[in-house]
Amino acid sequence: MSATCDVCGTAPAGVYIEVTDPEGVRDEHRSRWSCANAEHRARAEATVGHGGRAFTVTDVDSGTGSGIQTEPVTLAEKFEAYDSDHPEVYATLRALAFEWKRRTGRHRLGIAALYERARWELSLQTGESPSLDHNFRAFYARKLMKAEPSLDGMFELRRSVADEWAAAA
Structure with a gap:
């Protein structure tokens, strides 16, 4: 895989966090790659979830593309x-x-x-x-x-x- 983690910039990315608008159109500028590090993934998810946008988390390494729909969470829930x-x-x-x-x-x-x-x-x-x-x-x-x-x-x-x-x- 050629993509690298958007958080650390070095580790191979295995998780793609895709941001979509309310109509389901992908927002390439806000979507992020993350490595397997849980903290990096959480940081990437927090970045893309800002502003109440829906996002999908796909485990690229598994090859299955889980496509788990994750609803935006409130700041209190993130805290x-x-x-x-x-x-x-x-x-x-x-x-x-x-x-x-x-x-x-x-x-x-x-x-x-x-x-x-x-x-x-x-x-x-x-x-x-x-x-x-x-x-x-x-x-x-x-x-x-x-x-x-x-x-x-x-x-x-x-x-x-x-x-x-x-x-x-």
Whole structure:
């Protein structure tokens, strides 16, 4: 196979993620190739699913072309899946938030600063740059403040799709 993964650019691609418009016409510009790496496939699917477009996932290596129709998921559902698959992200954010309070004596902090510090810490731990979607920051801010009463009010919140998710959680 001559195609390579659109995420890493080197591994042979075995999964084709085809994006179609509502009439079923293929969108070549948004369709992606992915290798067998599950994280790369998830990143490719997240890219093509953005904007509520339907997409089909076909396992090219099997030769059968499974053609599984995958409905677009909400950002909240993507967050829940990511959070479930990567508990180290929440654990790191939580530890850093408590460290901030302990070392500075201050209670307020921007989630963006905490998120980037978590990215740095996780990179040092794993030797790889973690895939932290900036769209999940609002969800993590709400999750931290809801799960940890002493962190309540730490982050200034703006209206977000994460509000509905937090109210339902």
